[in-house]
Amino acid sequence: MTISHPCDHVRERLPELLRDELGATERRELERHVDGCADCQAERRVLRAVLDALPEIPGTLEARVLAAQRRPPVRPARLSPARLGMAATVAAAVIGGALMIDAGLGRPSGNGTVPAGETALLPAYVEPLVPRSVLPELTEAELEQLLKEMES
Amino acid sequence: MVKANALPRGADSAELAEAELVAAARRGDAAAREALTRRYLPDVYRLTLRILGERGIAEDATQEAFVSMLRALPGFRGDASFRTWLLKIAANAAYSAGRRQSRRHEVPITGAALHASGERDAASRVEQQAELARVEQALGALPTKQRLAVALRAQQGLSFAEVGAAIGCSEGAARVNYHLGVKRLRELLT
Numbered sequence: 001m002t003i004s005h006p007c008d009h010v011r012e013r014l015p016e017l018l019r020d021e022l023g024a025t026e027r028r029e030l031e032r033h034v035d036g037c038a039d040c041q042a043e044r045r046v047l048r049a050v051l052d053a054l055p056e057i058p059g060t061l062e063a064r065v066l067a068a069q070r071r072p073p074v075r076p077a078r079l080s081p082a083r084l085g086m087a088a089t090v091a092a093a094v095i096g097g098a099l100m101i102d103a104g105l106g107r108p109s110g111n112g113t114v115p116a117g118e119t120a121l122l123p124a125y126v127e128p129l130v131p132r133s134v135l136p137e138l139t140e141a142e143l144e145q146l147l148k149e150m151e152s
Numbered sequence: 153m154v155k156a157n158a159l160p161r162g163a164d165s166a167e168l169a170e171a172e173l174v175a176a177a178r179r180g181d182a183a184a185r186e187a188l189t190r191r192y193l194p195d196v197y198r199l200t201l202r203i204l205g206e207r208g209i210a211e212d213a214t215q216e217a218f219v220s221m222l223r224a225l226p227g228f229r230g231d232a233s234f235r236t237w238l239l240k241i242a243a244n245a246a247y248s249a250g251r252r253q254s255r256r257h258e259v260p261i262t263g264a265a266l267h268a269s270g271e272r273d274a275a276s277r278v279e280q281q282a283e284l285a286r287v288e289q290a291l292g293a294l295p296t297k298q299r300l301a302v303a304l305r306a307q308q309g310l311s312f313a314e315v316g317a318a319i320g321c322s323e324g325a326a327r328v329n330y331h332l333g334v335k336r337l338r339e340l341l342t
Contacts (some may be wrong), residue, residue: 011331014306015305015306018306045342046334046337046341049283049287050303050306050307051306051307052283052287053284053287053307054198055197055198057194057197061197061214061215062189062190062193064211065215066189069185069218069219070182073223
């Protein structure tokens with residue numbers, strides 16, 4: 001943008017003038033113009049009002065931010081390889097069990113006994129811990145929880 | 153210590169100190185990191201407050217911005233000034249917080265001048281508070297980019313290039329938004 005009119009130049013620099021960030025020479029030149037220009041005076045009044053409305057900084061904010069920076073970053077919980085392997089075994093067993101239940105294996109016959117010649121894969125019909133459809137979606141945290149439940 | 157030839161030609165002492173602080177913070181110097189945080193906390197908070205309009209959410213966004221700054225600091229290459237770079241992070245943190253809140257409020261009535269008034273009499277304070285409320289209401293009536301351009305330029309002293317970088321537009325668009333915002337303020341406040 002080309003600034004040709006003196007007022008345009010002065011208004012571009014009014015924030016610096018009000019914040020007292022200009023050198024003495026430029027400040028004098030700008031003030032001389034503003035003192036003789038009603039339009040620039042009006043703009044200076046508005047910008048002064050805006051500058052006076054500068055929000056204060058909450059007193060506790062600095063300490064809060066610095067404390068947050070000192071905290072180590074939160075990382076998702078990781079399972080050790082050994083526990084991951086154990087979790088996978090448990091999950092596989094549960095999934096397998098759920099599949100067998102879904103297929104009718106291990107389900108008790110009408111009289112509640114296992115038919116002759118069939119091996120009871122489960123002692124009786126039991127509900128899976130979680131619905132079969134959900135099992136593949138288990139997170140590490142859920143596997144951890146599952147392990148705890150199995151261990152207790 | 154930053155090598156002299158890594159600094160911009162004619163860098164003044166403040167710029168030199170900042171370049172050294174940024175370099176030290178990138179190396180993991182906790183004191184430098186805290187000095188940068190203290191230096192720019194007002195800028196970041198006021199920007200997030202202008203975007204969000206509510207102090208509590210702005211404080212959350214400020215904290216998030218400075219934590220994000222630490223994570224991003226190794227990638228800071230100095231293409232923009234550190235302040236511009238940080239304010240972009242702050243604006244993003246504020247916009248994310250705003251999306252989470254899914255609502256906007258008017259900026260609360262605060263003001264350094266009001267709190268610095270000290271022993272002024274009660275009538276004067278009431279007048280001053282009313283004037284601040286009027287200014288805040290007028291600022292709140294501006295479209296977002298105009299409001300941010302005016303606040304960042306007039307209150308925080310950013311250049312138009314820095315304003316543009318912070319609010320996500322060109323330097324020219326930042327200049328236009330600023331002047332339209334000031335023009336509208338003049339209509340509302342005079």
